[in-house]
Amino acid sequence: MLEKQSNVKAWLYLLPALALLSVFTFYPLFNAFLLAFLKDYVYGSATGFVFMDNFKNVIADPNFNQAVKNTSIIVFVSVPISVTVALMISVLLNSIKKFQGLLQTIFFLPYVTNAIAIGMAFAFIFNESYGLLNLMLSWVNIDPVDWLGSWETGMVSLLIYTVWGGLAFKIMVFLSGLQSIDKQYYDAARVDATPKFRVFTRITVPLLSPMIAYITVTSFIGSFKAYRTIVGLFGPTVLPAGTLPDESFITIVGLIYESLSKSDTPGMVSEAAAASILLFITTLAFTIVNMWVSKKRVHF
Amino acid sequence: MxxxxxxxxxxxxxxxxxxxxxxxxxxxxxxxxxxxxxxxxxxxxxxxxxxxxxxxxxxxxxxxxxxxxxxxxxxxxxxxxxxxxxxxxxxxxxxxxxxxxxxxxxxxxxxxxxxxxxxxxxxxxxxxxxxxxxxxxxxxxxxxxxxxxxxxxxxxxxxxxxxxxxxxxxxxxxxxxxxxxxxxxxxxxxxxxxxxxxxxxxxxxxxxxxxxxxxxxxxxxxxxxxxxxxxxxVARFLGTPPINMYDGVISKKNVLVNGKAIGTTKGADGEVFVGIRPEGYIIDKDGPLELTVYMVETIGRDTALIIKVPNTENDTFRVIVDASERIKPGEVVKMKIKPKKMFVFNKETGELIN
Structure with missing residues (x-):
């Protein structure tokens, strides 16, 4: 009896959150799955069900290959680099005593800054004629580069921006992890004449492995959804008129938006839904593999 | 090394x-x-x-x-x-x-x-x-x-x-x-x-x-x-039960506790602390110390008498006696002190006098 009562109470407390989640998360999620299997859906009506046609259309889209390529580069290049760089910075930050609080704040500032604002700042840094990067390059007599003008240099700029933008949160998590490691392990390592690099690889990294795994998994998921960063750096149109498909910075989420923007064409909303589901399945599969690998490597 | x-x-x-x-x-x-x-x-x-x-x-x-x-x-x-x-x-x-x-x-x-x-x-x-x-x-x-x-x-x-x-x-x-x-x-x-x-x-x-x-x-x-x-x-820190510490007086090479001479010393006259190890007491009907037993703790190997005495640091202290001594709470026991188990300390410096 008592148990039942408290159950009712628990549900009661959960109700507001559940109501909001149902309307804004569960229903759209369910609806996306439904939309992906509708035929010629437009303005709320469809002519029937299809099985794979919407998915086939997504894959046949001339921008699909480019979106997969761009997303993959962002995922597989930026995540490992930013996790490594964040780890290095955290260890260095943790080892200094003076100004630690100040530096921690400085490194955390990007996290509370709007991504679009940061993107605009970076767009300025990478600007061909008055950008800071070209200015610095001119000091060492390197000709100005139109960083955002071509796909190759644009991708390099995007990756730099993405890595930098992701550092703040990672550093914060790593730092809190580092500070919770018992100092006696380091004293013990010191007494045993352990070189600094071995202390890092054999003690710090293993003891930090739960944090590293967490950050890696969440960063991978986040990068699969990359879109904001591109809008921040290149502007709101991911497919400017006249760009060739293999010159664009479209990502999978960008592709979804592109399809949605043509929602008055029959079937385009369903294509967007199908693309989201493809992204969802990929991310899920990747995360499962990720968790499985880290389970073997994480020591606690 | x-x-x-x-x-x-x-x-x-x-x-x-x-x-x-x-x-x-x-x-x-x-x-x-x-x-x-x-x-x-x-x-x-x-x-x-x-x-x-x-x-x-x-x-x-x-x-x-x-x-x-x-x-x-x-x-x-x-x-x-x-x-x-x-x-x-x-x-x-x-x-x-x-x-x-x-x-x-x-x-x-x-x-x-x-x-x-x-x-x-x-x-x-x-x-x-x-x-x-x-x-x-x-x-x-x-x-x-x-x-x-x-x-x-x-x-x-x-x-x-x-x-x-x-x-x-x-x-x-x-x-x-x-x-x-x-x-x-x-x-x-x-x-x-x-x-x-x-x-x-x-x-x-x-x-x-x-x-x-x-x-x-x-x-x-x-x-x-x-x-x-x-x-x-050192005397206080070592030993379980702890040493029994009395306020005492030296008078003409005699150590007096509560007015009774319990031993001798080479120290000069004056107020001192007198420490006696719990095992330093011997039951003797002619002994100078008269102690009222408040409680008796039986351990088996020996027996601890819990004593209440004025002019000691704590209200109570323990005296270890042989288990064959059957003593009941409330009894008054007369004891003398083993000289080797008694230490006299300077009241100011805490140094050993003996």
């Missing part, structure tokens, strides 16, 4: 610039190959002293010698010490074997040799069959043996143990202290351990160093220190 501490001082400075003298002009010479217990109440500077010997803390003043070598400014890793931390500090992600081998990897011992040496050490401390376990899968006592093996495997010149038994339960503590003694005997390594537990220190140490407020109060073989305490602190 003889260890010499010369005028060793450590001052900790808090953020508000207040200074705490943790260790004050400490002079100790620790003979080679002995097991030494640093003993004292918490906050007496014993762990600080240990960590200065280890090199993890830097003294503000004074020198530390290992043999003839001055190691004061040497980094801990160059001193050749093995250190066992209070909570062992075993690397949780490594197996027992990896933990023990870790110090050897650092000094680039070939893997085959390292494996052999790790196994030898593990066998010595009696955990040879647990090599593949993780520290979490071990009991407290086993973890501690791993920590000792890890400290010993690189053949240090000195073994340092910080409160080695404090994390173990009572039975394991008895067993482990014998074990530490045995390991020290077998390896012959100069060993210093820190403890606040007098029984622990007395039972296994070759010599004990008693510390209070950052200063050495007395050093010597446990029995000597117990039998001949230099001062009030």
């Amino acid at each position: 003889e260890i010499k501490l010369q005028d060793l001082t450590k001052i900790f400075q808090a953020k508000d610039k207040t200074e705490t003298v943790a260790v004050k002009s400490l002079d100790i010479t620790i003979p080679s190959g002995k097991l030494i217990g640093l003993l004292g109440p918490s906050g007496c500077g014993k762990s600080t002293t240990l960590y200065m010997i280890a090199g993890l803390l830097k003294p503000n003043n004074g020198r530390i010698f290992f043999g003839d070598e001055d190691v004061t400014d040497m980094a801990p890793e160059d001193r050749g010490i093995g250190l066992v931390f209070q909570n062992y500090a075993l690397y949780p992600h490594m197996s027992v074997q990896q933990n023990i081998m870790f110090p050897l990897e650092n000094i680039k011992v070939p893997k085959d040799e390292a494996l052999v040496r790790a196994q030898e050490m593990a066998d010595l401390v009696g955990i040879g069959d647990l090599m593949s376990r993780k520290p979490k899968q071990l009991s407290g006592g086993q973890q501690q043996r791993v920590a000792i093996a890890r400290a010993l495997v690189k053949k240090p010149r000195v073994l340092l143990l910080d409160e080695p038994l404090s994390n173990l339960d009572a039975r394991l503590r008895l067993q482990t202290r014998e074990e530490i003694k045995r390991i020290q005997r077998e390896t012959g390594i100069t060993t210093i351990f820190v403890t606040h537990d007098q029984e622990e220190a007395m039972s296994i140490s070759d010599e004990i160093v008693l510390m209070e407020l950052g200063e050495k109060r007395q050093m010597g073989e446990p029995q000597d220190v117990y039998d001949f305490p230099n001062n009030l602190f």
